[in-house]
Amino acid sequence: MSSCPDAATARYASHVLRLAVLEAALISLAWGTLRPAAAQDAPAFAPGMISHMQNMEQFKDVDHGLQPTPPVIPRFEVDPDPSGAVATFQPNGATFTFNNAFFQNLGTNGRTCFTCHQPQTGWTVSAASVAERFVASGGSDPIFRIVDGATCPSDDVSTPAAKQAAYKLLTEKGLIRIGLPLPAGVQFAVTAVDDPYDCNTNPVTGLTSTTTGIVSTYRRPLPATNLGFLSTIMWDGREPSLTSQANDATLGHAQAATPPSAAQLAEIVAFESGLFTAQDIDNQAGYLAAAGATGGPVALSLQLPNFFIGVNDPFGNNPTHASFTSQIFDLFQPWLASGPVGYVAARESIARGEEVFNNTVISITGVAGINDVLNVQTFSGSCGTCHDTPNVGNHSVKAPLDIGIADAGAKAPPVLDISGLPVFTLKCMAGPLAGNVYQVTDPGRATISGLCQDIGKLKGPILRGLASRAPYFHNGSAATLTDVVNFYDQRFKIGFTDQEKTDLVNFLNSL
Ligand code: HEC
Ligand code: HEC
Known part of the structure; x- marks a missing residue:
């Protein structure tokens, strides 16, 4: 080292x-x-x-x-x-x-x-x-x-x-x-x-x-x-x-x-x-900044001058925001048709995975922080609705969201492993949600704000350097990126094909 x-x-x-x-x-x-x-x-x-x-x-x-x-x-x-x-x-x-x-x-x-x-x-x-x-x-x-x-x-x-x-x-x-x-x-009591x-x-x-x-x-x-x-x-x-x-x-x-x-x-x-970190080399696809691609930390560092709070905010909260695009990543576009050189199949898979991230339509339902705030049953979005910062993947404005990672008991996502974590039963005693009962492994932002509406809300982190740092999600409940993708597939009933899952995982591993 x-x-x-x-x-x-x-x-x-x-x-x-x-x-x-x-x-x-x-x-x-x-x-x-x-x-x-x-x-x-x-x-x-x-x-x-x-x-x-x-x-x-x-x-x-x-x-x-x-x-x-x-x-x-x-x-x-x-x-x-x-x-x-x-x-x-x-x-x-x-x-x-x-x-x-x-x-x-x-x-x-x-x-x-x-x-x-x-x-x-x-x-x-x-x-x-x-x-x-x-x-x-x-x-x-x-x-x-x-x-x-x-x-x-x-x-x-x-x-x-x-x-x-x-x-x-x-x-x-x-x-x-x-x-x-x-x-x-x-606003809530920890009843058990x-x-x-x-x-x-x-x-x-x-x-x-x-x-x-x-x-x-x-x-x-x-x-x-x-x-x-x-x-x-x-x-x-x-x-x-x-x-x-x-x-x-x-x-x-x-x-x-x-x-x-x-x-x-x-x-x-x-x-x-002063640190910029990203995956730099892929076992199958080679150097991630080869043949026109812009993976790796040097290209990432060049993104910083373009970033500002709200740079690609999907909800238009920021007055300076331009129009939102779901095309969050463009690192591997040149590999979509990479020509007759080495690594072709692996590079094409990564490039297709980037398209899956950018283009898959996701019906977002039941996400506190989106559906309740916008007051819509279903929001037609994509991965980039919540991971909107271009070529980085965190949210470009503060956006605490509950996608269900902290859920326990009957609502616990079947794909995730929450064994060994404590389970809190929270009863909301005051405010508009009074009477509701929650079972969670982590109250999330609610421990800070004291508000029932923040129970289970956490931030979407930066999606670079993922391959080096398993497991995933705030509570480590996804052992692999395949588990992450399977969680989204189930939670939002996306219906990914096996090929799309493989491509998306290969892409996430190259970030
Ligand atoms: C014992 C392990 C441990 C040590 C030591 C530690 N951290 Fe952390 N760090 C964490 C954990 C765990 C979190 C996330 C906690 C949370 O969000 O509740 C975190 C979060 C962070 C974050 C937030 C990044 C983000 O995306 O929001 C920064 C920055 C950070 N640490 C810097 C530091 C610095 C600087 C020090 C030394 C002064 C330090 N850490 C020492 C475990 C540690
Ligand atoms: C409705 C909002 C939303 C959508 C849509 C969404 N995410 Fe997330 N994502 C989050 C939040 C919030 C977290 C952090 C959750 C936690 O740990 O509790 C997260 C975490 C992740 C992580 C884990 C990062 C880490 O460091 O542990 C990955 C990887 C990820 N998302 C990929 C995706 C992909 C791929 C898609 C599209 C298939 C997607 N996300 C769609 C909100 C979303």
């Missing part, structure tokens, strides 16, 4: 260091230096979340030690993944890790941002990569810390077998525990929790009444890359800025006793905002 810096690189490193310090100083000047950067926009959930994470220090880790880290993240880094290779491009040049706050131990448990955000897995972690780290370190790698790596901080980790059980959601599905306080004035770990049900770690205390759900780390394209931060959109996100991650995941400095926060945000 990296090489040792020689004398020339070391000189370059000190040059980069001086530039980074200068840049950090400029950024903090521009943002107003004297107050800690994150205090300017501290979100309402944060104090409760942080005090919960720090209270959890009453449960002691058995392992200590630092995060193994490569000396440098090169300007162009390529790593093998299950369908070829994923690559990260830093237009501003290589980053030396020893003096960059993203890679520094700013907390008390040995973790850094790099613990959960690594390039070879698209700047998150894959379940397979975590399982390998567990075996290689005997469960001592800093990702295995009970505060949120374990199913509950109160878990027994005193024997190898106990440890294996405590970290099973992390090693099997790549899930981190997210403990968030129910907000004051919450089926919790295999007794984490929500124990008042020391969880709920203190049906409307107070900490709700623990289990979520996939989102990729800390391609961030210039985000319209909302975190699965539930709870962070107002990357600065507040980095602050809260340090105080939470890393259990820091004091917040990072404004300069450290600026350095973290500058580093992660």
Whole structure:
């Protein structure tokens, strides 16, 4: 993944260091230096979340030690993944890790941002990569810390077998525990929790009444890359800025006793905002920017100047929005008829999959955030209705949506695997939805807003670098991209042919 810096690189490193310090100083000047950067926009959930994470220090880790880290993240880094290779491009040049706050131990448990955000897995972690780290370190790698790596901080980790059980959601599905306080004035009551770990049900770690205390759900780390394209931060959109996100991650995941400095926060945000990640090579189709195609992270970086909030908003919420197009991706169009060269069949399949993504008409029904907001029974859309940012695939405006991934009980999607997740029964007590009862593995945005209408709503993430970072969806319930496609086929009764499914999966694997 990296090489040792020689004398020339070391000189370059000190040059980069001086530039980074200068840049950090400029950024903090521009943002107003004297107050800690994150205090300017501290979100309402944060104090409760942080005090919960720090209270959890009453449960002691058995392992200590630092995060193994490569000396440098090169300007162009390529790593093998299950369908070829994923690559990260830093237009501003290589980053030396020893003096960059993203890679520094700013907390008390040995973790850094790099613990959960690594390039070879698209700047998150894959379940397979975590399982390998567990075996290689005997469960001592800093990702295995009970505060949120374990199913509950109160878990027994005193024997190898106990440890294996405590970290099973992390090693099997790549899930981190997210403990968030129910907000004051919450419209619903948590009337029951089926919790295999007794984490929500124990008042020391969880709920203190049906409307107070900490709700623990289990979520996939989102990729800390391609961030210039985000319209909302975190699965539930709870962070107002990357600065507040980095602050809260340090105080939470890393259990820091004091917040990072404004300069450290600026350095973290500058580093992660300078990363562009995409699949670069496909095992069957070869180089994804060959023969006129524009896959890979360099072409992706060139999309950034074209992006703005609402760039392709299907609902016209943004006054600056142009007319919506469902043609979200045009990376592989030149491969539709790629001529008599190598890789033909594989390239044509990827190009056809792009057409399936762009052109398949989907009757969108029962999606809170669309059908209720527009007040229509059926909205005739496509994948791009919800994944509208051109060549990126997240939503170009904030759009918390409930497509049913968090549903449990009778409504649980049959294709998805929600085994091992707690199931919450939520009864809506106030507002227009009063009386309704929901069974979910995650209340989603409702834990932040307290509103019944937000139950099960989450954001659609960026669809690049997918092949490197299975499993999928916020709760890791789709083990493969085939499961993702089968979920949509069933949920919206699309009726994909086997060929369309294969092509769509090949396309998603090439993003
Ligand atoms: C223990 C694992 C862990 C550590 C350590 C960690 N993160 Fe994360 N990160 C996550 C998880 C899990 C999420 C998604 C949580 C959610 O949405 O509720 C996330 C989300 C993010 C996102 C949001 C991306 C998006 O699309 O919205 C960014 C940015 C991010 N992390 C950056 C950082 C930074 C910077 C640090 C270091 C200060 C850090 N993370 C440390 C696990 C971690
Ligand atoms: C009605 C809105 C909607 C439509 C239509 C839609 N998606 Fe999604 N998509 C979402 C949301 C919301 C999520 C995140 C859900 C979650 O994790 O809870 C998501 C997640 C995904 C993910 C997982 C990404 C990850 O990082 O885990 C993939 C892949 C995906 N969608 C592909 C597609 C494809 C392909 C289509 C068309 C067949 C499609 N989507 C249609 C809203 C939609």
